[in-house]
Amino acid sequence: MVVIMQIKINNASAWPAYQQVVDQIKRDVALGRLKKGQQLPTVRQLAGELTLNPNTIGKAYRQLEQENIIYTRAGAGAFIADIDNQLNKSVRRNLIIDQLEHAAVDAFHMQITKAELRKWFEGILGEFNFNSKEGTSR
Template sequence: MRFHIQPTSSRPVYLQIVDQVKRDIALGLLLEGERLPTVRETAATLAINPNTIAKAYRQMEQEGIIVTRSGAGASVAPLESGLNKSVKKRILTEQLQRVIVDAFHMDVDQETLTQWFSQLLVQFNLKEPSDV
């Protein structure tokens, strides 16, 4: 696994790492049980403070995305979400609404936005074993 960090981004470095791990899992590039690079290794590769990487890992652990066994590295946890459906809907529609509103203010029409949305869905659907 290779991370790509933009130090100038307003998004904190540790969240950029979280984003990328979550994306790669969703894309099927990282499979359940697969090991992530160690904190020190990642810190060295990216020339970033180990504490920052550790923070990203801690965050993912608490979100249930990965499991870390102290002294034995971190690996991808099985998919499991304890949230009930109404909460999920609230969170996701809130995010989607923000995108739609932004699109409006950028003068992007709904067809175009829907098209981009669909293209992304296709990308993230490739991970279904039988579909490939």
């Protein structure tokens, strides 16, 4: 009943392990691999698979809960939540724009052309089934 996750932890990464878990679960939700109501692996189970401490997974789940990506019920498990993150929109909008600008700055310093960067960007957008007035446009 529990989903099989395809999470990989890079110990050499500058990002903390719990953050990598958060990011990859958010990504899986965005890509449609995880859907509303699905149960996530238990804390202990995922900790075992990734050879991390259960506390570390617990921290990741707590952060996901706070972002309304999942909800957790002690004694029951952790589940993908319904999407309702209209909140904080103004704050997060800036975060997203910051990320895009940051990527553009780095691209400049690598002498990447706008055309190339655009191509990468469109490639990523293509992977998502956005809540799109664009419906079947791809």
